[in-house]
Amino acid sequence: MRMPSELVAEAKRNLADLVSIPSVSARGQSLDACADKVEELLLEAGFETEQHPGDVGRFVVGETGEGPFTLIIYNHYDVQPEDPLDLWTDPPFVLSERGGRLYGRGAADDKGEFVSRLAGWRSFRAGHAWPLPYRLIWIVEGEEEIGSPSLTRFLQKRFPDTKADLCWWEYGEVDRTGRPIILMGFKGVLAVELECRTARADLHSSLGAIFDNPLWRLASAVSALRDASGRILIEGFYDDVMPPEPYSRDLTAAPPFPLEDLQAETGGRRLLEGVDATTFYEHLNFEPCLNVNGFHGGYGGEGAKTVLPCTGVAKLDFRLAPGQNPVRIAELLRAHLDKLGFGDVELRVLDAEVLGVRSDPAHAAVGIGAALLEKWFGRPAIIQPSSAASGLAHPFVHMFGATLFGAGLTHHGAMLHSPDENIIVEQFENTIGFSAEFFAALADVVGKQSQEPRND
Ligand SMILES: [Zn+2]
Structure with a gap:
Protein backbone atom coordinates (compact mmCIF):
# COMPACT_ATOMS: atom_id res chain seq x y z
CA MET A 1 0.00 0.00 0.00
CA LYS A 187 13.09 -4.42 31.95
CA GLY A 188 14.34 -2.20 34.78
CA VAL A 189 17.98 -1.28 35.36
CA LEU A 190 20.41 -1.11 38.22
CA ALA A 191 23.97 -0.04 37.36
CA VAL A 192 26.64 -0.15 40.04
CA GLU A 193 30.37 0.03 40.53
CA LEU A 194 32.33 -2.08 43.02
CA GLU A 195 35.70 -0.83 44.20
CA CYS A 196 38.26 -2.57 46.33
CA ARG A 197 41.33 -0.78 47.69
CA THR A 198 43.94 -2.70 49.65
CA ALA A 199 46.93 -0.34 49.95
CA ARG A 200 47.93 3.30 49.61
CA ALA A 201 49.82 2.71 46.38
CA ASP A 202 50.75 -0.13 44.00
CA LEU A 203 53.32 -2.41 45.68
CA HIS A 204 56.06 -4.82 44.65
CA SER A 205 54.33 -8.07 43.78
CA SER A 206 56.59 -10.01 46.15
CA LEU A 207 54.41 -8.55 48.92
CA GLY A 208 51.62 -10.69 47.51
CA ALA A 209 53.01 -13.29 49.94
CA ILE A 210 51.39 -11.39 52.79
CA PHE A 211 48.94 -8.79 51.42
CA ASP A 212 45.68 -9.60 49.66
CA ASN A 213 45.08 -8.38 46.12
CA PRO A 214 42.15 -6.11 45.24
CA LEU A 215 41.53 -7.84 41.89
CA TRP A 216 41.33 -11.24 43.61
CA ARG A 217 38.91 -9.71 46.11
CA LEU A 218 36.74 -8.30 43.34
CA ALA A 219 36.85 -11.49 41.27
CA SER A 220 35.69 -13.48 44.32
CA ALA A 221 33.01 -10.93 45.18
CA VAL A 222 31.67 -10.83 41.61
CA SER A 223 31.69 -14.60 41.21
CA ALA A 224 29.61 -14.91 44.38
CA LEU A 225 26.78 -12.97 42.69
CA ARG A 226 25.76 -15.38 39.92
CA ASP A 227 25.96 -19.02 38.90
CA ALA A 228 26.73 -20.55 35.51
CA SER A 229 23.06 -20.59 34.52
CA GLY A 230 22.85 -16.84 35.05
CA ARG A 231 20.80 -17.25 38.23
CA ILE A 232 21.55 -14.40 40.60
CA LEU A 233 22.68 -15.57 44.06
CA ILE A 234 21.95 -12.40 46.04
CA GLU A 235 19.68 -13.31 48.93
CA GLY A 236 16.14 -12.06 48.35
CA PHE A 237 16.88 -11.02 44.76
CA TYR A 238 13.88 -12.82 43.24
CA ASP A 239 11.39 -12.04 46.03
CA ASP A 240 9.57 -9.23 44.20
CA VAL A 241 9.80 -10.55 40.63
CA MET A 242 6.38 -10.36 38.99
CA PRO A 243 5.95 -13.79 37.40
CA PRO A 244 4.99 -13.75 33.71
CA GLU A 245 1.22 -13.55 33.26
CA PRO A 246 -0.43 -16.45 31.40
CA TYR A 247 -0.93 -14.22 28.32
CA SER A 248 2.75 -13.27 28.36
CA ARG A 249 3.72 -16.94 28.62
CA ASP A 250 1.48 -17.73 25.66
CA LEU A 251 3.22 -15.05 23.60
CA THR A 252 6.65 -16.55 24.25
CA ALA A 253 5.72 -20.25 23.95
CA ALA A 254 6.96 -20.35 20.37
CA PRO A 255 9.91 -17.99 19.71
CA PRO A 256 9.14 -15.83 16.63
CA PHE A 257 12.66 -16.36 15.29
CA PRO A 258 15.21 -19.15 15.75
CA LEU A 259 18.08 -18.82 18.20
CA GLU A 260 20.51 -19.49 15.34
CA ASP A 261 19.46 -16.22 13.68
CA LEU A 262 20.41 -14.28 16.77
CA GLN A 263 23.69 -16.17 17.05
CA ALA A 264 24.51 -15.54 13.40
CA GLU A 265 23.61 -11.86 13.71
CA THR A 266 25.64 -11.20 16.86
CA GLY A 267 28.42 -13.76 16.66
CA GLY A 268 27.44 -14.67 20.25
CA ARG A 269 28.65 -18.21 21.00
CA ARG A 270 28.56 -19.35 24.60
CA LEU A 271 25.06 -19.76 25.97
CA LEU A 272 24.30 -19.72 29.68
CA GLU A 273 23.54 -23.14 31.14
CA GLY A 274 19.88 -23.98 30.63
CA VAL A 275 19.41 -21.58 27.71
CA ASP A 276 18.54 -23.35 24.48
CA ALA A 277 16.53 -23.01 21.29
CA THR A 278 13.21 -23.33 23.15
CA THR A 279 13.95 -21.26 26.30
CA PHE A 280 16.06 -18.36 24.99
CA TYR A 281 13.08 -16.18 24.08
CA GLU A 282 11.53 -16.53 27.55
CA HIS A 283 14.88 -15.56 29.04
CA LEU A 284 15.08 -12.48 26.82
CA ASN A 285 11.55 -11.45 27.81
CA PHE A 286 11.33 -12.33 31.48
CA GLU A 287 14.60 -13.21 33.19
CA PRO A 288 16.53 -10.65 35.18
CA CYS A 289 20.25 -10.80 34.44
CA LEU A 290 23.51 -9.55 35.82
CA ASN A 291 26.17 -8.36 33.43
CA VAL A 292 29.78 -7.44 34.23
CA ASN A 293 30.35 -4.55 31.85
CA GLY A 294 33.87 -3.66 32.96
CA PHE A 295 36.67 -4.99 35.15
CA HIS A 296 39.60 -2.67 35.65
CA GLY A 297 42.82 -2.49 37.59
CA GLY A 298 46.48 -3.32 37.63
CA TYR A 299 48.81 -3.41 34.69
CA GLY A 300 47.35 -3.80 31.18
CA GLY A 301 50.34 -2.75 29.10
CA GLU A 302 52.75 -4.78 27.04
CA GLY A 303 54.84 -7.53 28.63
CA ALA A 304 54.93 -8.39 32.30
CA LYS A 305 54.99 -6.12 35.31
CA THR A 306 55.39 -7.63 38.75
CA VAL A 307 53.10 -5.31 40.59
CA LEU A 308 50.56 -5.75 43.35
CA PRO A 309 47.85 -3.24 42.43
CA CYS A 310 46.34 -1.20 45.23
CA THR A 311 42.88 -0.87 43.73
CA GLY A 312 40.43 -2.40 41.28
CA VAL A 313 36.96 -1.60 39.95
CA ALA A 314 34.20 -3.83 38.60
CA LYS A 315 31.22 -2.31 36.83
CA LEU A 316 27.95 -4.23 36.80
CA ASP A 317 24.48 -3.79 35.39
CA PHE A 318 21.36 -5.68 36.27
CA ARG A 319 18.33 -5.96 33.99
CA LEU A 320 15.39 -6.32 36.34
CA ALA A 321 11.93 -7.80 36.00
CA PRO A 322 8.75 -5.83 36.71
CA GLY A 323 8.17 -5.73 40.47
CA GLN A 324 11.84 -5.42 41.36
CA ASN A 325 12.92 -2.05 42.71
CA PRO A 326 16.49 -1.11 41.74
CA VAL A 327 17.09 0.78 45.01
CA ARG A 328 16.01 -2.28 47.02
CA ILE A 329 18.20 -4.55 44.89
CA ALA A 330 21.21 -2.32 45.62
CA GLU A 331 20.50 -2.73 49.36
CA LEU A 332 20.29 -6.51 48.97
CA LEU A 333 23.57 -6.49 47.05
CA ARG A 334 25.25 -4.56 49.86
CA ALA A 335 23.91 -6.96 52.49
CA HIS A 336 25.00 -9.97 50.42
CA LEU A 337 28.57 -8.66 50.07
CA ASP A 338 28.77 -7.89 53.79
CA LYS A 339 27.47 -11.31 54.73
CA LEU A 340 30.11 -13.02 52.59
CA GLY A 341 32.91 -10.98 54.17
CA PHE A 342 33.28 -8.37 51.43
CA GLY A 343 32.64 -5.41 53.69
CA ASP A 344 35.79 -3.80 52.26
CA VAL A 345 34.30 -3.78 48.75
CA GLU A 346 32.78 -0.37 48.23
CA LEU A 347 29.45 -0.18 46.37
CA ARG A 348 28.47 2.88 44.35
CA VAL A 349 25.06 3.07 42.71
CA LEU A 350 25.29 4.67 39.24
CA ASP A 351 21.71 4.27 38.03
CA ALA A 352 18.66 3.04 39.91
CA GLU A 353 15.96 5.05 38.14
CA VAL A 354 14.33 2.62 35.74
CA LEU A 355 11.71 0.11 36.84
CA GLY A 356 10.55 -2.74 34.65
ZN1 LIG B 1 18.61 6.17 21.47
Whole structure:
Protein backbone atom coordinates (compact mmCIF):
# COMPACT_ATOMS: atom_id res chain seq x y z
CA MET A 1 0.00 0.00 0.00
CA ARG A 2 1.17 3.52 -0.74
CA MET A 3 0.71 6.88 0.89
CA PRO A 4 0.21 9.96 -1.34
CA SER A 5 3.65 11.02 -2.61
CA GLU A 6 3.13 14.64 -1.54
CA LEU A 7 2.57 13.55 2.04
CA VAL A 8 5.67 11.35 2.02
CA ALA A 9 7.75 14.14 0.45
CA GLU A 10 6.63 16.53 3.17
CA ALA A 11 7.51 13.99 5.86
CA LYS A 12 10.97 13.57 4.34
CA ARG A 13 11.43 17.36 4.38
CA ASN A 14 10.40 17.46 8.06
CA LEU A 15 12.86 14.69 8.84
CA ALA A 16 15.64 16.42 6.89
CA ASP A 17 14.99 19.63 8.86
CA LEU A 18 15.16 17.83 12.19
CA VAL A 19 18.25 15.76 11.27
CA SER A 20 20.02 18.98 10.21
CA ILE A 21 19.80 20.23 13.82
CA PRO A 22 22.63 18.46 15.72
CA SER A 23 20.66 18.09 18.96
CA VAL A 24 23.22 16.04 20.87
CA SER A 25 22.09 16.01 24.50
CA ALA A 26 25.42 14.59 25.75
CA ARG A 27 26.98 17.90 24.65
CA GLY A 28 23.92 20.04 25.39
CA GLN A 29 24.07 21.11 21.73
CA SER A 30 21.28 22.75 19.67
CA LEU A 31 18.57 21.43 21.99
CA ASP A 32 16.55 24.66 22.15
CA ALA A 33 16.64 25.01 18.37
CA CYS A 34 15.34 21.47 17.97
CA ALA A 35 12.65 21.94 20.63
CA ASP A 36 11.47 25.05 18.76
CA LYS A 37 11.30 23.10 15.48
CA VAL A 38 9.32 20.28 17.10
CA GLU A 39 6.92 22.79 18.64
CA GLU A 40 6.48 24.50 15.27
CA LEU A 41 5.62 21.15 13.63
CA LEU A 42 3.07 20.28 16.33
CA LEU A 43 1.56 23.75 16.17
CA GLU A 44 1.16 23.54 12.38
CA ALA A 45 -0.48 20.13 12.83
CA GLY A 46 -3.21 21.66 14.99
CA PHE A 47 -1.92 21.04 18.51
CA GLU A 48 -1.92 23.49 21.38
CA THR A 49 1.71 23.56 22.41
CA GLU A 50 3.90 24.36 25.40
CA GLN A 51 7.55 24.14 26.30
CA HIS A 52 8.90 23.44 29.77
CA PRO A 53 12.46 23.51 31.04
CA GLY A 54 14.29 20.24 31.76
CA ASP A 55 17.68 19.78 33.40
CA VAL A 56 19.41 19.94 30.00
CA GLY A 57 16.81 20.05 27.21
CA ARG A 58 13.25 21.35 27.17
CA PHE A 59 10.05 19.33 27.07
CA VAL A 60 7.69 20.06 24.22
CA VAL A 61 4.03 19.19 24.79
CA GLY A 62 1.28 19.17 22.20
CA GLU A 63 -2.35 18.64 23.19
CA THR A 64 -5.62 18.28 21.37
CA GLY A 65 -9.02 16.65 21.68
CA GLU A 66 -11.22 15.69 24.55
CA GLY A 67 -13.05 12.57 25.57
CA PRO A 68 -13.17 9.53 27.81
CA PHE A 69 -10.01 8.04 26.25
CA THR A 70 -6.52 9.49 26.61
CA LEU A 71 -3.63 8.66 24.32
CA ILE A 72 -0.12 9.73 25.27
CA ILE A 73 2.56 9.73 22.62
CA TYR A 74 6.12 9.88 23.87
CA ASN A 75 9.06 10.78 21.62
CA HIS A 76 12.42 12.51 21.96
CA TYR A 77 14.26 15.00 19.76
CA ASP A 78 17.75 14.62 21.18
CA VAL A 79 20.27 12.26 19.57
CA GLN A 80 23.47 10.40 20.42
CA PRO A 81 26.85 11.91 19.50
CA GLU A 82 27.82 11.23 15.88
CA ASP A 83 31.34 9.92 16.46
CA PRO A 84 33.27 8.13 15.02
CA LEU A 85 32.75 10.55 12.17
CA ASP A 86 34.99 8.76 9.63
CA LEU A 87 32.74 5.68 9.62
CA TRP A 88 29.78 7.62 8.20
CA THR A 89 29.31 7.23 4.45
CA ASP A 90 27.71 10.70 4.28
CA PRO A 91 27.75 13.55 6.84
CA PRO A 92 25.63 12.55 9.88
CA PHE A 93 23.58 15.75 10.11
CA VAL A 94 22.43 15.75 6.50
CA LEU A 95 19.58 13.38 5.65
CA SER A 96 20.70 11.38 2.62
CA GLU A 97 18.75 8.84 0.58
CA ARG A 98 20.59 5.84 -0.87
CA GLY A 99 19.33 2.42 -1.97
CA GLY A 100 15.85 2.81 -0.52
CA ARG A 101 17.10 4.03 2.85
CA LEU A 102 17.34 7.37 4.60
CA TYR A 103 20.57 7.94 6.52
CA GLY A 104 21.44 10.44 9.24
CA ARG A 105 21.84 10.76 13.00
CA GLY A 106 18.32 10.54 14.42
CA ALA A 107 16.85 9.18 11.16
CA ALA A 108 15.36 6.40 13.28
CA ASP A 109 16.11 7.28 16.92
CA ASP A 110 13.90 9.15 17.39
CA LYS A 111 13.26 11.86 14.79
CA GLY A 112 12.11 9.36 12.15
CA GLU A 113 9.67 7.79 14.59
CA PHE A 114 8.30 11.21 15.56
CA VAL A 115 7.98 12.48 11.98
CA SER A 116 6.25 9.32 10.67
CA ARG A 117 3.57 9.61 13.37
CA LEU A 118 3.15 13.31 12.74
CA ALA A 119 2.74 12.72 9.00
CA GLY A 120 0.14 10.07 9.78
CA TRP A 121 -1.63 12.51 12.04
CA ARG A 122 -1.72 15.18 9.31
CA SER A 123 -3.11 12.68 6.84
CA PHE A 124 -5.81 11.59 9.29
CA ARG A 125 -6.77 15.16 10.17
CA ALA A 126 -6.94 16.41 6.59
CA GLY A 127 -10.60 16.97 5.86
CA HIS A 128 -11.77 16.31 9.44
CA ALA A 129 -13.27 19.43 10.93
CA TRP A 130 -14.69 17.76 14.04
CA PRO A 131 -12.85 17.87 17.33
CA LEU A 132 -10.89 14.75 18.18
CA PRO A 133 -13.14 12.56 20.37
CA TYR A 134 -10.25 11.59 22.64
CA ARG A 135 -7.56 13.47 24.47
CA LEU A 136 -4.15 13.29 22.83
CA ILE A 137 -1.08 14.42 24.74
CA TRP A 138 2.16 14.37 22.76
CA ILE A 139 5.30 14.65 24.90
CA VAL A 140 8.65 15.14 23.15
CA GLU A 141 11.69 15.38 25.37
CA GLY A 142 15.31 16.39 24.78
CA GLU A 143 17.14 14.29 27.37
CA GLU A 144 16.34 10.67 26.47
CA GLU A 145 19.83 9.82 25.27
CA ILE A 146 21.33 10.92 28.58
CA GLY A 147 18.89 8.85 30.65
CA SER A 148 15.88 11.21 30.92
CA PRO A 149 17.10 12.81 34.17
CA SER A 150 14.07 15.09 34.58
CA LEU A 151 11.27 13.20 32.79
CA THR A 152 9.67 11.66 35.90
CA ARG A 153 9.79 14.97 37.80
CA PHE A 154 8.35 16.84 34.83
CA LEU A 155 5.46 14.40 34.39
CA GLN A 156 4.60 14.54 38.10
CA LYS A 157 4.61 18.34 38.05
CA ARG A 158 2.82 18.95 34.75
CA PHE A 159 0.35 16.05 34.87
CA PRO A 160 -0.24 15.36 38.59
CA ASP A 161 -3.74 13.92 38.24
CA THR A 162 -3.82 12.84 34.61
CA LYS A 163 -4.82 9.28 33.80
CA ALA A 164 -4.22 7.79 30.37
CA ASP A 165 -5.31 4.68 28.53
CA LEU A 166 -2.49 4.12 26.12
CA CYS A 167 1.13 5.24 25.91
CA TRP A 168 2.49 4.98 22.38
CA TRP A 169 6.15 4.45 23.16
CA GLU A 170 8.90 6.38 21.35
CA TYR A 171 9.74 3.46 19.11
CA GLY A 172 8.73 0.07 17.84
CA GLU A 173 10.70 -2.51 15.94
CA VAL A 174 10.62 -4.24 12.58
CA ASP A 175 12.54 -7.52 12.39
CA ARG A 176 14.95 -8.63 9.64
CA THR A 177 12.15 -10.32 7.73
CA GLY A 178 9.96 -7.20 7.78
CA ARG A 179 7.59 -8.25 10.56
CA PRO A 180 6.46 -5.42 12.85
CA ILE A 181 7.00 -6.04 16.57
CA ILE A 182 4.77 -4.49 19.24
CA LEU A 183 6.61 -4.03 22.53
CA MET A 184 4.45 -4.34 25.63
CA GLY A 185 7.13 -3.92 28.27
CA PHE A 186 10.67 -3.19 29.35
CA LYS A 187 13.09 -4.42 31.95
CA GLY A 188 14.34 -2.20 34.78
CA VAL A 189 17.98 -1.28 35.36
CA LEU A 190 20.41 -1.11 38.22
CA ALA A 191 23.97 -0.04 37.36
CA VAL A 192 26.64 -0.15 40.04
CA GLU A 193 30.37 0.03 40.53
CA LEU A 194 32.33 -2.08 43.02
CA GLU A 195 35.70 -0.83 44.20
CA CYS A 196 38.26 -2.57 46.33
CA ARG A 197 41.33 -0.78 47.69
CA THR A 198 43.94 -2.70 49.65
CA ALA A 199 46.93 -0.34 49.95
CA ARG A 200 47.93 3.30 49.61
CA ALA A 201 49.82 2.71 46.38
CA ASP A 202 50.75 -0.13 44.00
CA LEU A 203 53.32 -2.41 45.68
CA HIS A 204 56.06 -4.82 44.65
CA SER A 205 54.33 -8.07 43.78
CA SER A 206 56.59 -10.01 46.15
CA LEU A 207 54.41 -8.55 48.92
CA GLY A 208 51.62 -10.69 47.51
CA ALA A 209 53.01 -13.29 49.94
CA ILE A 210 51.39 -11.39 52.79
CA PHE A 211 48.94 -8.79 51.42
CA ASP A 212 45.68 -9.60 49.66
CA ASN A 213 45.08 -8.38 46.12
CA PRO A 214 42.15 -6.11 45.24
CA LEU A 215 41.53 -7.84 41.89
CA TRP A 216 41.33 -11.24 43.61
CA ARG A 217 38.91 -9.71 46.11
CA LEU A 218 36.74 -8.30 43.34
CA ALA A 219 36.85 -11.49 41.27
CA SER A 220 35.69 -13.48 44.32
CA ALA A 221 33.01 -10.93 45.18
CA VAL A 222 31.67 -10.83 41.61
CA SER A 223 31.69 -14.60 41.21
CA ALA A 224 29.61 -14.91 44.38
CA LEU A 225 26.78 -12.97 42.69
CA ARG A 226 25.76 -15.38 39.92
CA ASP A 227 25.96 -19.02 38.90
CA ALA A 228 26.73 -20.55 35.51
CA SER A 229 23.06 -20.59 34.52
CA GLY A 230 22.85 -16.84 35.05
CA ARG A 231 20.80 -17.25 38.23
CA ILE A 232 21.55 -14.40 40.60
CA LEU A 233 22.68 -15.57 44.06
CA ILE A 234 21.95 -12.40 46.04
CA GLU A 235 19.68 -13.31 48.93
CA GLY A 236 16.14 -12.06 48.35
CA PHE A 237 16.88 -11.02 44.76
CA TYR A 238 13.88 -12.82 43.24
CA ASP A 239 11.39 -12.04 46.03
CA ASP A 240 9.57 -9.23 44.20
CA VAL A 241 9.80 -10.55 40.63
CA MET A 242 6.38 -10.36 38.99
CA PRO A 243 5.95 -13.79 37.40
CA PRO A 244 4.99 -13.75 33.71
CA GLU A 245 1.22 -13.55 33.26
CA PRO A 246 -0.43 -16.45 31.40
CA TYR A 247 -0.93 -14.22 28.32
CA SER A 248 2.75 -13.27 28.36
CA ARG A 249 3.72 -16.94 28.62
CA ASP A 250 1.48 -17.73 25.66
CA LEU A 251 3.22 -15.05 23.60
CA THR A 252 6.65 -16.55 24.25
CA ALA A 253 5.72 -20.25 23.95
CA ALA A 254 6.96 -20.35 20.37
CA PRO A 255 9.91 -17.99 19.71
CA PRO A 256 9.14 -15.83 16.63
CA PHE A 257 12.66 -16.36 15.29
CA PRO A 258 15.21 -19.15 15.75
CA LEU A 259 18.08 -18.82 18.20
CA GLU A 260 20.51 -19.49 15.34
CA ASP A 261 19.46 -16.22 13.68
CA LEU A 262 20.41 -14.28 16.77
CA GLN A 263 23.69 -16.17 17.05
CA ALA A 264 24.51 -15.54 13.40
CA GLU A 265 23.61 -11.86 13.71
CA THR A 266 25.64 -11.20 16.86
CA GLY A 267 28.42 -13.76 16.66
CA GLY A 268 27.44 -14.67 20.25
CA ARG A 269 28.65 -18.21 21.00
CA ARG A 270 28.56 -19.35 24.60
CA LEU A 271 25.06 -19.76 25.97
CA LEU A 272 24.30 -19.72 29.68
CA GLU A 273 23.54 -23.14 31.14
CA GLY A 274 19.88 -23.98 30.63
CA VAL A 275 19.41 -21.58 27.71
CA ASP A 276 18.54 -23.35 24.48
CA ALA A 277 16.53 -23.01 21.29
CA THR A 278 13.21 -23.33 23.15
CA THR A 279 13.95 -21.26 26.30
CA PHE A 280 16.06 -18.36 24.99
CA TYR A 281 13.08 -16.18 24.08
CA GLU A 282 11.53 -16.53 27.55
CA HIS A 283 14.88 -15.56 29.04
CA LEU A 284 15.08 -12.48 26.82
CA ASN A 285 11.55 -11.45 27.81
CA PHE A 286 11.33 -12.33 31.48
CA GLU A 287 14.60 -13.21 33.19
CA PRO A 288 16.53 -10.65 35.18
CA CYS A 289 20.25 -10.80 34.44
CA LEU A 290 23.51 -9.55 35.82
CA ASN A 291 26.17 -8.36 33.43
CA VAL A 292 29.78 -7.44 34.23
CA ASN A 293 30.35 -4.55 31.85
CA GLY A 294 33.87 -3.66 32.96
CA PHE A 295 36.67 -4.99 35.15
CA HIS A 296 39.60 -2.67 35.65
CA GLY A 297 42.82 -2.49 37.59
CA GLY A 298 46.48 -3.32 37.63
CA TYR A 299 48.81 -3.41 34.69
CA GLY A 300 47.35 -3.80 31.18
CA GLY A 301 50.34 -2.75 29.10
CA GLU A 302 52.75 -4.78 27.04
CA GLY A 303 54.84 -7.53 28.63
CA ALA A 304 54.93 -8.39 32.30
CA LYS A 305 54.99 -6.12 35.31
CA THR A 306 55.39 -7.63 38.75
CA VAL A 307 53.10 -5.31 40.59
CA LEU A 308 50.56 -5.75 43.35
CA PRO A 309 47.85 -3.24 42.43
CA CYS A 310 46.34 -1.20 45.23
CA THR A 311 42.88 -0.87 43.73
CA GLY A 312 40.43 -2.40 41.28
CA VAL A 313 36.96 -1.60 39.95
CA ALA A 314 34.20 -3.83 38.60
CA LYS A 315 31.22 -2.31 36.83
CA LEU A 316 27.95 -4.23 36.80
CA ASP A 317 24.48 -3.79 35.39
CA PHE A 318 21.36 -5.68 36.27
CA ARG A 319 18.33 -5.96 33.99
CA LEU A 320 15.39 -6.32 36.34
CA ALA A 321 11.93 -7.80 36.00
CA PRO A 322 8.75 -5.83 36.71
CA GLY A 323 8.17 -5.73 40.47
CA GLN A 324 11.84 -5.42 41.36
CA ASN A 325 12.92 -2.05 42.71
CA PRO A 326 16.49 -1.11 41.74
CA VAL A 327 17.09 0.78 45.01
CA ARG A 328 16.01 -2.28 47.02
CA ILE A 329 18.20 -4.55 44.89
CA ALA A 330 21.21 -2.32 45.62
CA GLU A 331 20.50 -2.73 49.36
CA LEU A 332 20.29 -6.51 48.97
CA LEU A 333 23.57 -6.49 47.05
CA ARG A 334 25.25 -4.56 49.86
CA ALA A 335 23.91 -6.96 52.49
CA HIS A 336 25.00 -9.97 50.42
CA LEU A 337 28.57 -8.66 50.07
CA ASP A 338 28.77 -7.89 53.79
CA LYS A 339 27.47 -11.31 54.73
CA LEU A 340 30.11 -13.02 52.59
CA GLY A 341 32.91 -10.98 54.17
CA PHE A 342 33.28 -8.37 51.43
CA GLY A 343 32.64 -5.41 53.69
CA ASP A 344 35.79 -3.80 52.26
CA VAL A 345 34.30 -3.78 48.75
CA GLU A 346 32.78 -0.37 48.23
CA LEU A 347 29.45 -0.18 46.37
CA ARG A 348 28.47 2.88 44.35
CA VAL A 349 25.06 3.07 42.71
CA LEU A 350 25.29 4.67 39.24
CA ASP A 351 21.71 4.27 38.03
CA ALA A 352 18.66 3.04 39.91
CA GLU A 353 15.96 5.05 38.14
CA VAL A 354 14.33 2.62 35.74
CA LEU A 355 11.71 0.11 36.84
CA GLY A 356 10.55 -2.74 34.65
CA VAL A 357 6.97 -2.78 33.29
CA ARG A 358 4.80 -5.19 31.34
CA SER A 359 1.36 -4.29 29.97
CA ASP A 360 -1.61 -6.48 29.09
CA PRO A 361 -1.91 -6.96 25.32
CA ALA A 362 -5.64 -7.66 25.75
CA HIS A 363 -6.30 -3.89 25.59
CA ALA A 364 -8.56 -3.22 22.58
CA ALA A 365 -6.15 -0.61 21.18
CA VAL A 366 -3.36 -3.19 21.01
CA GLY A 367 -5.53 -5.50 18.92
CA ILE A 368 -6.46 -2.62 16.62
CA GLY A 369 -2.81 -1.65 16.32
CA ALA A 370 -1.74 -5.21 15.54
CA ALA A 371 -4.35 -5.56 12.79
CA LEU A 372 -3.32 -2.25 11.20
CA LEU A 373 0.37 -3.07 11.36
CA GLU A 374 -0.37 -6.34 9.58
CA LYS A 375 -2.31 -4.44 6.94
CA TRP A 376 0.50 -1.94 6.29
CA PHE A 377 3.53 -4.22 6.65
CA GLY A 378 1.91 -7.20 4.95
CA ARG A 379 3.02 -9.55 7.74
CA PRO A 380 1.34 -10.45 11.04
CA ALA A 381 2.66 -8.35 13.93
CA ILE A 382 4.59 -10.03 16.71
CA ILE A 383 3.40 -8.97 20.15
CA GLN A 384 6.39 -9.13 22.48
CA PRO A 385 5.66 -9.08 26.25
CA SER A 386 8.89 -7.32 27.07
CA SER A 387 11.93 -5.98 25.38
CA ALA A 388 15.17 -7.51 26.68
CA ALA A 389 16.31 -3.91 27.06
CA SER A 390 15.11 -1.07 29.26
CA GLY A 391 13.20 2.16 28.89
CA LEU A 392 11.87 4.72 31.33
CA ALA A 393 8.26 3.63 30.80
CA HIS A 394 7.20 3.19 34.42
CA PRO A 395 6.04 6.80 34.96
CA PHE A 396 3.61 6.33 32.06
CA VAL A 397 2.47 2.88 33.16
CA HIS A 398 2.39 3.42 36.94
CA MET A 399 1.53 7.13 37.24
CA PHE A 400 -0.82 7.55 34.26
CA GLY A 401 -2.00 3.94 34.42
CA ALA A 402 -1.47 3.59 30.68
CA THR A 403 -1.01 0.42 28.67
CA LEU A 404 2.35 0.49 26.95
CA PHE A 405 2.32 0.18 23.18
CA GLY A 406 5.61 0.25 21.27
CA ALA A 407 5.10 0.26 17.50
CA GLY A 408 7.22 1.99 14.88
CA LEU A 409 9.84 1.85 12.17
CA THR A 410 13.09 0.92 13.92
CA HIS A 411 14.31 -2.02 11.86
CA HIS A 412 16.93 -4.45 13.10
CA GLY A 413 19.65 -2.99 10.85
CA ALA A 414 18.94 0.63 11.80
CA MET A 415 22.42 1.12 13.39
CA LEU A 416 21.03 3.09 16.33
CA HIS A 417 23.67 5.16 18.13
CA SER A 418 26.17 4.09 15.42
CA PRO A 419 27.54 5.46 12.13
CA ASP A 420 25.14 5.18 9.16
CA GLU A 421 21.97 5.19 11.31
CA ASN A 422 19.12 4.61 8.87
CA ILE A 423 15.50 3.77 8.17
CA ILE A 424 13.99 1.95 5.21
CA VAL A 425 11.89 4.32 3.08
CA GLU A 426 9.20 1.73 2.45
CA GLN A 427 8.82 1.13 6.18
CA PHE A 428 8.74 4.90 6.78
CA GLU A 429 5.76 5.06 4.39
CA ASN A 430 4.15 2.02 6.03
CA THR A 431 4.45 3.66 9.42
CA ILE A 432 2.89 6.89 8.16
CA GLY A 433 -0.03 4.89 6.77
CA PHE A 434 -0.32 2.83 9.92
CA SER A 435 -0.26 5.95 12.10
CA ALA A 436 -2.96 7.69 10.08
CA GLU A 437 -5.30 4.70 10.38
CA PHE A 438 -4.42 4.10 14.03
CA PHE A 439 -5.40 7.67 14.97
CA ALA A 440 -8.64 7.18 13.01
CA ALA A 441 -9.41 3.75 14.44
CA LEU A 442 -8.97 5.02 17.99
CA ALA A 443 -11.46 7.80 17.22
CA ASP A 444 -13.87 5.20 15.86
CA VAL A 445 -13.64 2.86 18.81
CA VAL A 446 -13.75 5.60 21.38
CA GLY A 447 -16.63 7.33 19.62
CA LYS A 448 -18.62 4.10 19.63
CA GLN A 449 -17.72 3.30 23.22
CA SER A 450 -18.92 6.66 24.48
CA GLN A 451 -22.34 6.11 22.87
CA GLU A 452 -22.83 2.72 24.48
CA PRO A 453 -24.81 2.66 27.73
CA ARG A 454 -22.53 2.17 30.67
CA ASN A 455 -23.17 -0.42 33.33
CA ASP A 456 -21.73 1.38 36.31
ZN1 LIG B 1 18.61 6.17 21.47
